[in-house]
Amino acid sequence: MFESYNNILNDLEIASHLRSIKNFEHKDGKYIYIDGKKLLNLSSNNYLGFADNEDITEEFLSFAGKKYAFGSASARLLTGTLPVYKELEALISKLFETDATLIFNSGYHANVGINSSLAGIGDVIFSDKLNHASIIDGMQLAKGKFFRYKHNDMENLEMLLKRERNNFKNAVIVSESVFSMDGDIADLVKLTELKKKYNCILVLDEAHAFGVFGEKGLGVCEELQIIKDVDLIVGTFGKAIGSMGAFVTGKKVLIDYLINKARSFIFSTALPPINIAFSKWIIENKLPYTYDDRMAMLNLGRKLGSESHIIPVIVGENDKTLELSNILYKNGYFTLPIRPPTVPQGTSRLRLSLTTDIIDKDLECLKNLIPVYSRRLLKQ
Ligand SMILES: Cc1ncc(COP(=O)(O)O)c(C=O)c1O
Structure with missing residues (x-):
């Protein structure tokens, strides 16, 4: 067998x-x-270096004491949510100056949830050829169609947009900012231009840039001052922040839509409160320095x-x-x-x-x- x-x-x-x-x-x-x-x-x-630094762990635990549990026991939609989750979401929205934020259990959950739900029947996604597996898996689960443009090739993307955009209702362009396996950076300014020209939703995955790029550490979009031109920004807590989990921040209507439609959010037990508290504590107390x-x-x-x-x-x-x-x-x-x-x-x-x-x-x-x-x- x-x-x-x-x-x-x-x-x-x-x-x-x-x-x-x-x-x-x-x-x-x-x-x-x-x-x-x-x-x-x-x-x-x-x-x-935040993930396994004994001094940081000790300092955090002396702050956290017994306030936060090590298990959440359910999905947030099922039995509600503790204040610390809303506090972390509010912190991210405040830093990015966005309307709303939603925490996912990981970057993988976030990308699968976003890409599988945003492109319904009659919709389309345009994705960089070297985007992370979680984006690809999300697109494969989507009911809509997807096209993969040559890596960071804006001419190839525009050719596809010209040819295909009008055949679909909603269109999404999705890219990483810092590419995880190549370390190069997407042409984010051109992506924002194309998304406006062809009336698309732009989703950027800043998994490897959040906590690294920009004065506040928010990512390449902060550095280029284009946060407002992006509809959804994904960041992860499992890399530079040294914790676990991910967020998506941006337009309120899209965040509300994800709460209702992203199955990887709806059907998975939320991260433990202690972990959410650690991400928030690092972002507030350590990242700024x-x-x-x-x-x-x-x-x-x-x-x-x-x-x-x-x-x-x-x-x-x-x-x-x-x-x-x-x-x-x-x-x-x-x-x-x-x-x-x-x-x-x-x-x-x-x-x-x-x-x-x-x-x-x-x-x-x-x-x-x-x-x-x-x-x-x-x-x-
Ligand atoms: C670009 C990118 N997005 C998403 C993820 C997934 O994030 P997580 O490890 O939090 O599931 C990764 C992980 O390596 C990544 O490189």
Whole structure:
């Protein structure tokens, strides 16, 4: 009965595609320990170090005491919602100066809920080809149609809009701001122009930019001062904020619509109150003091040839990517190989992500090791 599954796993292994979960023994700031070996962690989304900082945990727990429970026990629509959820939503709306905000259990839940519900029968979504799997999964669940435009190619998007827009009722354009696997940034100004010209709803996923870009840490839209031109902005609490969950903020009618139609919101137990309180506490008490560190991290990323703190080292073949990852491992660097379907075929890579405690000197040896393998070299 299980033979076909086993065969698939064997095929994955032969193609250097098989995934397994790596076990850490211990984490300590920018370092992780595996098999007694100390490694610089270049695979973390804990960009500001809030997720596993003992001092922060202690400070938060002394503030929180026993006020917040570790379970919510139900979905919010089913049995109502405690004040802390509304407080976090109000905080996000205030920071972004938007009408309304809704918390989801994760960025995955948010993107699946938004994209599956906004495009009903007769509607359409235009999505960047390299958008995250959660956006793709949402579109696949939608009753409407979707088109994927070439990555960050505004001419290709406009060609599709010209050809298709008038065949549909509602139209949505969806893009990440900082692309999770490439570290490049969408042409957000052009996206806002096109959304106005073709009467579309613009949804931007700032998962990797929220907590990193902008003076207040709200993301690339804050930096470009275009928050008001975007209909819905998605941000996650699980990356730079070091917590768990996500929000979508923007036009009230769309938020009310999501409360009624986004099944990943309606049919899932809400995050624990303690977790909501932690996200709110970090955003209010810690994020405002991170500006200089965030800018230093972004500058280091730019020095290494990226537009952000995420640096792709595109190798191409799966086996070569695994080989490079192993060489780096032996030299004290923890980098995970990223392979299809996470990235397109033939573009397997190492995705290096910086955190604010990593400095240039930490990467010296890595810079010497990488160019031999990589088609797209790190800037020397
Ligand atoms: C661009 C993007 N959106 C959404 C998500 C999902 O967020 P979460 O991990 O909170 O489910 C990710 C996660 O990696 C992401 O990279």
